[in-house]
Amino acid sequence: MVRIGIVGIGFMGMIHYLAARGLAGGRVVAMCSRDEKKRAGDWTGIQGNFGPKGAQMDLSGQAMYADVAELLADPNVDLVDLCVPNDEHAELAIRALEAGKHVLVEKPIALKVAEADRMLAAAKASGKMLMVAHVLPFFPEFAFALEAVKSGRYGRLQAAHLTRVISKPDWSGGISDADRSGGPAIDLHIHDTHYIGLLCGVPKSVHARGVVDGAAVVHLTTQYLYEDSNLAVSAISGAISQKGRGFAHGFEVYLERATLSFSFAATADSPQLNSLAIILPDGSVQRPDLGSGDPVDAFTRELTVAVEAVASGSEADRLSGTLARQALAICLAEIQSVKRGGAVEIG
16 A cells, blocks of 8 residues: 655645545555645635535544655655645655655646756655656546557547647636746646657657747647658647636547547536547547546546556656656747747757
């Protein structure tokens, strides 16, 4: 049984805690928050753009800490799950690794490539795993598309387009603070760049146009440029949608023998779902049964892979720190492209 310590009881910390209740091979044994009310189980002030709202929680089964140093010193914790603001990821991950703990850190890995490199170096030096919680590949529609491309069951990938757009976040001060989160071009859009890395590999360069608000890129449209000139990959992502359409995402994946299409939008009047469609050459459309679409279940699948990696000692590709570092580098290149113009190579 892998024993988990969650650091940070905000929206993502709550989601990770709820998701961990579905684990077979791991359980939460400790939590850390500077907020006395949250340590006492009062999560009623927590909310996000999906999943349940916070409630009064019974935390009697967990050790509760106000100081992260105390949790890192707890010998009962095997895996530290960092659900803290983005600008704290690097420092706390390195501290946890140096304390001899495996680490799962919420996306993005960091806000600067140099910080990500220090995290990877600390993991190597400690002999512990650094995993990054990019949850998108664990949603059933995205998992299906990834498997379809990797298996080649519908032939070669020719093109792909991803969409991820939200309204301006107002549920968390940390998320809406671009200095702490990196702004939508990192905090939101890195879901897409990570998934593109899994689906197509890391591009050689990017060309993006966008909307800039102050220092932050709040919306962008990007072309990902590969050595293969016959591979066309693009994405739209940002936080400029009106409040009545708080969240929307989806994809179109064009294979030689099938088009895969999926979209979802949470609108004020009613959700708009285009369930995954497999459109075949003869014009027929298949809609596979993908099981639960509950977002919390996707996080349970993500945490399951993390605890299995710790138990087996084998890194999971979908949680790779190296790929997460590359996803960050892609986002930063897109920001440069928006602000400077022209294509920017991926370092």
